[in-house]
Amino acid sequence: MIHLAPPDPADAHDLTTLVGRLTLEDKVRLIAGHDMWSLTELPRIGLRKLRMSDGPAGVRGVSMGETRETSLLFPSPTATAATWDPETARRIGYLMGTQALDKDVHVLLAPTANMHRTPLGGRHFECYSEDPLLTSRTAVGFITGVQSTGVAATVKHFVANDSEDERMSYDSRVDERALREIYLAPFEAAVREARVWLVMSAYNGVNGATMTENSRLQNDVLKDEWGFDGVVVSDWMAVRSTEPAVLGGTDVAMPGPTEAWIGPLVEAIREGRVDEAVLDDKVMRVLRLAARVGVLGEAAPRTREVTSADAAAQLRAVAARAMVLLENRDGALPLNASALRRVALIGPNAVRVSAQGGGSAHVNAEHIVGVPEGLRAALGPDTELTVRSGVFTHRYLPVLPPDGVVDPATGQAGVGVEYRSADGTVLGAVVRLDPTMVFFPGTLPDEATTVAMRTRLTPTQDGAHLIDVLGAGRFTLTVDGRVHAVELAAESTDLGVMLLRPPLLRLEVEARAGVPVDIELVFHSVAETLFGKIGLGWAPPRASDDDELAEAIADAAAADVAILVVGTTDDIESESFDRRTLALPGRTDELVARVAEANPNTVVVVNAGAPVLMPWRDQVAAVVWAWLPGQEAGDAIADVLTGAVEPGGRLPSTFPADEQDVPVLSTQATDGRIEYAEGPAIGYRLWSRRGTKPAYPFGYGLGYTSWRYDGAVVEGDAERGLAVDVTVTNTGARDGREVVQVYLEPADGTLFGTPEPLRLVGFTAADVPAGATTVVRVDVAPDTLRRWDTEVNGWTTVPGSYRLTVGRNAADPQVTTMVTL
Structure with a gap:
């Protein structure tokens, strides 16, 4: 069957002519970002503002909590991967796309296609898997769903951004085979199969070059070899240079306006250090994106077809x-x-x-x-x-409950916030549902020197309540007229830690059920806070740990x-x-x-x-x-x-039984480097090679029924791929779902002269009634049979005899047969 690509909305526009109508300054402003979440609009060529939003587990929109905006909250991306079902990923992507339409968002900054290299990785929950095939299938499904709504997906973080500590500075040292087979593979699938519209470059470096400046990977591999015609957008504040980033393949620097590009890039082009054709290519890519998401030329209606009730039912399922x-x-x-x-x-x-x-x-x-x-x-x-x-077990108390607090000035549910100048003039005010605030450049009035948060809380219990003050800087906390001076120092200068793990001070407050408590928190350190987070937490009286444990x-x-x-x-x-x-x-x-x-x-x-x-x-x-x-x-x-x-x-x-059994445990850089010494043998591949038994292997899962595998028939070859037909019987008393997994390994256990463990090459999920027998077909694509040969610097299928295993997980073979490629 021939699958025709859908028409590209960009084909309806003469992008070359539009680029020619722009001044040099216009072009630079367009790729340097406008503000935290949007690109510059240029009405004279019909270009409206293009808005972006974070989105791996929901479309937050362009608000950081300063509005009363809420979002659908999806299961974590790793949960999506646990379904082993690209169609489920596609439906999730479609739902996110429809919510993006609701929020007038054009670009969703998702999915995260980095790998589960170590279970200690901070964003493990936000990524899909330790396996490149499962990651690729899930990512392609998600991207296809998002972009079917006319919203752009952004596959991130390109590439080898698999640890969070020191992410702005560490250099991932990855050999070419591992890079190609493991870490680049999901991005290649996103580009070649899903035709993703944006790729986000990572903070880290790879093999000596910062990713926003990595011309080999961003220009040679991504754009030239794979044919990517979309936009490479930097991670937020990842661009730290002018010419190296511009020439290194980064098309858009966010957030805007990026000072390293605004003036310096204009100067570099006028002085001949950067060819204007390089800039024109970036502008062309941005305009192509704008056409695809409907902000170039005549505005098309953007409507959704899913109600909140429908979405909630799907998220529950x-x-x-x-x-x-x-x-x-x-x-x-x-x-x-x-x-x-x-x-x-x-x-x-x-x-x-x-x-x-x-x-x-x-x-x-x-x-x-x-x-x-x-x-x-x-x-x-x-x-x-x-x-x-x-x-x-929680480090932070829950935030003030929106249904339990009101702004005393307006009577609205939530927390009233005022931005004040040095003389006390109120420069702006808003009522927020979220009692935590994040500061970025441009988010506060220019003359603001203090931020005051006020609310009235009505307790439901008598006793000693707890209140947290969050944030680095100087505060005045007033609780029912009692004033507390608070000064907290940041734990780290890392931006992410400052925003996501702010310091806290915890106080006890005596309160009575039904008697309102007035709370005001004034933050005095606005002038010296470029980025930061402040907020309030609250908890009712609770027993001691020992008493609570005894009662449980x-x-x-x-x-x-x-x-x-x-x-x-x-x-x-x-x-x-x-x-x-x-x-x-x-x-x-x-x-x-x-x-x-x-x-x-x-x-x-x-x-x-x-x-x-x-x-x-x-x-x-x-x-x-x-x-x-x-x-x-x-x-x-x-x-x-x-x-x-x-x-x-x-x-x-893979889920370990003991921490010391984990093949790759450390996430820490040594002398600024993280050595990917395990090569392509990550996750279950390395567990298999070492012979260590985990608590639960890759692909593991029981269910409420039982299964029997009665054989497999394999057809095909290296050029066409393989079709594996597996006879499966539900031997239990209730209907069930089975995920049939196919693994391949060289018969002699080696490849290119080194040990080569088994690898996943295909999977299919099947719903089978109780007592029924069915034949499940697992397709093994030709691409999954190839390996990167460093001798020829290219892909090859190594001829020979291979052991093909059909199993319920990576450590539970049910049927084994030999195939020759």
Whole structure:
């Protein structure tokens, strides 16, 4: 079957003529950015403002919380990959595209196609997998969905940006084979297959050249070899030069206006150091993008076809389908809801679910369904549900609840904010739902010297409440007339750490239920704060850790089933910093072990985006991995626990049993370098080569039924690819979903004279009724059979005998056969 590419909207415009109508200054202003989120408009050629938005887990829009704008909150990208279903990724992309249309956003800064090189990577939750094929298939699906709405996708961060610590300065040293087969592969698929419209260059360097200046990768490989005709946009503030970045292939520098380009580039062109043809190519790419997203020429209507209710239902279904059943002893799950009279819901994430990670992927959600809310709806009124935190693990208190605070000046729900000059004149005011504020250049009035936040909170309990002041600088906190002078120093000069892990001061405030508390926070350090974050957190009275743990154990002992929800938080999994350990925070492991001792019928739901250690996994009845499930978290978790939906997910990365077993553990640069010494053998490939047994292998996942594989028939060759037909039987009592995985390895275990472990070459998910047998076809594309040959500096399929394995995961072969390529 021949698939014809859809018509390109840019073909309807004479872009060359439009470029010729622009002055040199116009051209430079166009590629140097206008402000934090947009490019310069040029009405005389019909170019309107082009807006961008962060978007890996939702379309935040052009607001950083200064408006009352909310967004759909999607399951974390790693959860999307756990479905092993490119069509699910396409539907998610389509939903994000429709919300971008709603927000008048033209460019979505997603997907993140970097690799799970180490489980400690801070943005692990935001990436898809440790495998390049699974990452590529998921990314292509997502990009196709987004761009089908007329919104541009941006595949990022190009390339080898797999650690967060020192990301602005480290140099990734990657050999050419690993670079081609692993790290560049998802970007190549995004360009060649999905025809992505933007690529974002990363902060880091690769093999000696900063990525925004890396002409070999951005010009020679991306644009010339792959034929990319879109825009290379820098990561925010990644451009640190004029001529090297311009000549190195970066087309647009963000955020704008980029001072390193505005004046200096005009001068460099006039003095002949940069050919104006280089600039014209960049302008042509921007205009082509503008035509594609509908901001060049006559404006086309931008409409959506999905309601919020439809979107919520789809997000709930995806979140549930992505969940992975890791353990299920004696059929502990699904729960028989009608037989349960008392359920103990325990855990810090049961009380405060982690629906998303931190950083640019974070959005102000329309709503988040809590786990108690979801379980109560699923279990019904006849089941008593007790809820305890058990332990406290969050670094930061919850932000002030929007439904519990009002601006005393306007009566609106939220926090009133005033921008004041040195003489106290109010230069601007707004009421925000989010009581945290992020500062960037241009976000405050020019003459502002202080920012005042005020709100009135009505407590629901008596006792000692906790309040957090967040941010670096000088503050005055006033609580019901009591004044506190606060001064906090930044923990780091790294911009990301300043914004995502601000210092805090915690105070106790005595308050009574139903009696309003007036709170004002004045920030005095505006003049010396170019970038920063300030805010307020609040928590009601709570027991000591020991008392809370004892009460949780007592609840568990008295219950028919104890459900523990434990995991990470968005101040543990976040952009800008890597994790230091795979252990769950605080006393979480102690909580799980003691609850399991009190009630053998203990089910653990792990609410995390990246692997954690689970030393108690053999002591509990069941373990469900729920990821960061997005806004429908509580309902999706309840759906899986009660059997309304099967946990059909499979792990997109290897989960270790012990931290010391992890093949690549460190994320830290040494002398400014990160050596990718493992070459192309990352993830399960390196686990396989080392022979170390993980807790759960790549591709692992159980389900609520059982399966039998009865053989495989392989047809095809290296030129056409392979078709693998696998006979699969659902031997259980209920319908189920199986992900059939095909792996390939050289018969003698070597390639190019070095050890070569197995690699994933194809997969297909199939829904099979109880008791039914079906033949599942897994297509293996010719490209997946090729390897990069450094001797010829090109792709080749190495002839010889190969072992083809069909399995349920990378460590569970069901059918093995030999093929010759």
